[in-house]
Amino acid sequence: MSRESEQANRRLLRARDAMDRSYTEPLDIPALARIALVSEAHFIRTFKETFGETPHRYLQRRRVERAMNLLRETDRSVTDICMSVGFTSLGTFSRTFHDIVGRSPSEFRAAPAPAAVPTCFTKRWDRPSSFGEASRGRG
DSSP states (O other): OOOOHHHHHHHHHHHHHHHHHTTTTTOOOOHHHHHSSSSSHHHHHHHHHHSSSHHHHHHHEEEEEEEEHHHHHHHHHHHHHHHTTTTTTTHHHHHHHHHHHHOOOOHHSSSSOOOOOHHHHHHHHOOOOSTHHHHHOOO
16 A cells, blocks of 8 residues: 555545544535545545445444434433434434334334343444445345
8 A cells, every 4th residue: 555545544534533523413525525635526435435335324324323322222212312413304314224224213222132242242233334234134
């Protein structure tokens, strides 16, 4: 890997880290592209090439991961959780959650918690990896 390529990857990682820290805020491609020191179009293209999904999908997955935890660990309403993880529409949240997880937020909450296994296994099994995976891989 060339030094230039390594630097570009580090800038992409900085932008992804900013998304991880600020997942509750609106996705701002221009600001993320500035962090990566590239144009908006180049940022979207190289982010997808590097991480396997667009910045928008990455952010949606992060939000759903956090929502999954809140649904399991709290009694907060689905609407409250939806808003607290950065979605502005309950309909969009529910549809996105179902696309990623394979069931609605309410169905996910109602399902029995996984058996007593190490947390690292549970997180790996429950962690959504990309959009549409729930409908392809689970049945």
